[in-house]
Amino acid sequence: MPPVFDSEACMGCGTCEDVCPADAIYMETINGEQERPYLKYPDECWHCGSCRQDCPEGAITIRFPPDMLSI
Amino acid sequence: MKAREVMEIHSIEADVLVVGGGLAGANAAMGAAEKGASVVVADKGKIERSGDIGGGVDHFMAFLKEGPEWDTQDAFLNYVERVGRGTGHLSIIESLYCAELDDALKRMARIGNPLTQADGTFYRTKSMGQPGTYWINFNGKRLKPCLGRAVRGLGCTVLDKVMMVDLLTHEGSVTGGLGFHIRTGDFFVIQSKATIIATGNTNRLYENPRINPFNTWLCPFDTGDGQVMAFRAGAALSNMEYMRMTLLPKGFAAPGFNALVGMGGRFLNSLGEYYMEKGHPMGNRAPRYDVVFHTLEELRTGRGPVYIDCRGLETRDLSHLKASLGYDKDTLPDYLEQRGEDLASKPVEITVSEGMQAGPTEVTGSGIKVDRHSAATLPGLFACGDAADHNRCVHGAVTGGYKAGKSAADHARTLKHAARAASASIRGSVDRFMAPLNRRAGYPYRQIENAIRKIMAEHVGPLRTDQGIRTGLDKLARLENVLDEMRAGDLHELMRTHETRSLLQVGQMMGHAALFRQESRNRPYHHRLDYPETDNERWCGLVVLRKETGQVNCSFEPIVYR
Numbered sequence: 001m002p003p004v005f006d007s008e009a010c011m012g013c014g015t016c017e018d019v020c021p022a023d024a025i026y027m028e029t030i031n032g033e034q035e036r037p038y039l040k041y042p043d044e045c046w047h048c049g050s051c052r053q054d055c056p057e058g059a060i061t062i063r064f065p066p067d068m069l070s071i
Numbered sequence: 072m073k074a075r076e077v078m079e080i081h082s083i084e085a086d087v088l089v090v091g092g093g094l095a096g097a098n099a100a101m102g103a104a105e106k107g108a109s110v111v112v113a114d115k116g117k118i119e120r121s122g123d124i125g126g127g128v129d130h131f132m133a134f135l136k137e138g139p140e141w142d143t144q145d146a147f148l149n150y151v152e153r154v155g156r157g158t159g160h161l162s163i164i165e166s167l168y169c170a171e172l173d174d175a176l177k178r179m180a181r182i183g184n185p186l187t188q189a190d191g192t193f194y195r196t197k198s199m200g201q202p203g204t205y206w207i208n209f210n211g212k213r214l215k216p217c218l219g220r221a222v223r224g225l226g227c228t229v230l231d232k233v234m235m236v237d238l239l240t241h242e243g244s245v246t247g248g249l250g251f252h253i254r255t256g257d258f259f260v261i262q263s264k265a266t267i268i269a270t271g272n273t274n275r276l277y278e279n280p281r282i283n284p285f286n287t288w289l290c291p292f293d294t295g296d297g298q299v300m301a302f303r304a305g306a307a308l309s310n311m312e313y314m315r316m317t318l319l320p321k322g323f324a325a326p327g328f329n330a331l332v333g334m335g336g337r338f339l340n341s342l343g344e345y346y347m348e349k350g351h352p353m354g355n356r357a358p359r360y361d362v363v364f365h366t367l368e369e370l371r372t373g374r375g376p377v378y379i380d381c382r383g384l385e386t387r388d389l390s391h392l393k394a395s396l397g398y399d400k401d402t403l404p405d406y407l408e409q410r411g412e413d414l415a416s417k418p419v420e421i422t423v424s425e426g427m428q429a430g431p432t433e434v435t436g437s438g439i440k441v442d443r444h445s446a447a448t449l450p451g452l453f454a455c456g457d458a459a460d461h462n463r464c465v466h467g468a469v470t471g472g473y474k475a476g477k478s479a480a481d482h483a484r485t486l487k488h489a490a491r492a493a494s495a496s497i498r499g500s501v502d503r504f505m506a507p508l509n510r511r512a513g514y515p516y517r518q519i520e521n522a523i524r525k526i527m528a529e530h531v532g533p534l535r536t537d538q539g540i541r542t543g544l545d546k547l548a549r550l551e552n553v554l555d556e557m558r559a560g561d562l563h564e565l566m567r568t569h570e571t572r573s574l575l576q577v578g579q580m581m582g583h584a585a586l587f588r589q590e591s592r593n594r595p596y597h598h599r600l601d602y603p604e605t606d607n608e609r610w611c612g613l614v615v616l617r618k619e620t621g622q623v624n625c626s627f628e629p630i631v632y633r
Contacts, residue, residue, distance in 0.1 A: 002402070021116035023232070045285070046292075047323070048126030050120040050125055052402075053127075067283070
């Protein structure tokens, strides 16, 4: 389920949420303070790579799901 | 959430409203703003990354007048006539594309994403039946961010994450539109002197060979919303019978394989035969519909799997390919790597894509019927890009988008002010469009959508008959009866629910047009088993759809060639 977020490298800026054309990425509060992205609608990802291209911290990798890699 | 309690209604006035901020919409906004109009752009996403090319693009079709006979406007229009006979008026394509081309090429450079290579030259390739190297291969990964910056820099009001759901009309003219913010639920009432529809083609409409309906070639968030709004308001549409398909990697509907054929990729079946080379005089570089037709035949007759074979590419092209494969789909190199594919050393399995409502060629479109000025058949309404019937692809969106913007600004200048919509009727509309959110029980949008996709694939697909299409239309009518029983759990689902409504109505339009056209044209995009031949005596022209007494009415408009 791409994208995969590296929560260590992520600074919580919300760019990925902002640019996602699927409205699939949302922010959540971790440990009561830090904002981190999560993929709320993984099935609706178009794998356009916009989140990865625009992430200022390089914190996003793309991992394709097994159905797409196998069929 | 209870949207009714928190929602606000915002009223905005502008000279020009652009519905959809993709490649066509962003160029339309520039065209209108550079003529001095005040502009509002609304998009379901953020315009820097929304639409078909949000993540990038690598191709743009152009004649460049660099010397060869095929590199001229006349030769290009001959090509349009040859591959798109009966699907577009050359005079309109001349006005929306040819006349705008020089300016479009300069504009892309001006905003910071030129179509040239680092050394200032064009990298040109040939495929899809072209007489010469009409494709410019370029790095368009920053094209949308550059356009977004240009649009905002011109002072346009950009409403990101606002889904437009209806047009406002007054005495037969279009006077703006209504939409809601998909995160806040706020409603926007935009009153404009001119309105441009730039919502792309329609995807998620046919069963998907890759299982997930969102794994589509073109943007899965383009669901024909603008075409449906325009039709409901009374505008004419044309070329809606064509179900476009293309060839894509088996598990991932990634574009970018155009470039492979342009550089010399060959289509291969499981018997080791290069089937296009025996099936068509132009071989692998035949028009797209012919390649899809022959590939479907290979699969139907059990000669699949089919592959694209790039082992014979020249070293120069292979190294260019390595550098440029991610231009059209940023994640395609990741996909091939994770799947263990290597284009240079072994063929990669491909298949025919899902069907979609889109133009029958790369140079003729499908959707809202426009004239030489991008004007629809209703006063105050314009259309461009894949939502318009004489615009298609990247080149069509950039040229035709800007043209639509200029024409809309000219129209706006003839009016003193935008007509005001009655606030009581606005309130009623808001309640109606928010209703799925307030239902305690109902069907999820996916349940309805899955049924639409199955009906379309089985009855309005690549092999059509009168009886089959009628059966499909009956089934769609059954689904139409339950559209008001869909429930949305949140605003995201509310957006999808409205998209589902659009899909059903686009499907119905396609069915009616496909039933009306009693011939086959650009097979397999419109292939009637009961009328398998192309009949240029009777059917060289457009099937035009209009809403009449609530029904879809079809008529025929001939196209005459000199």
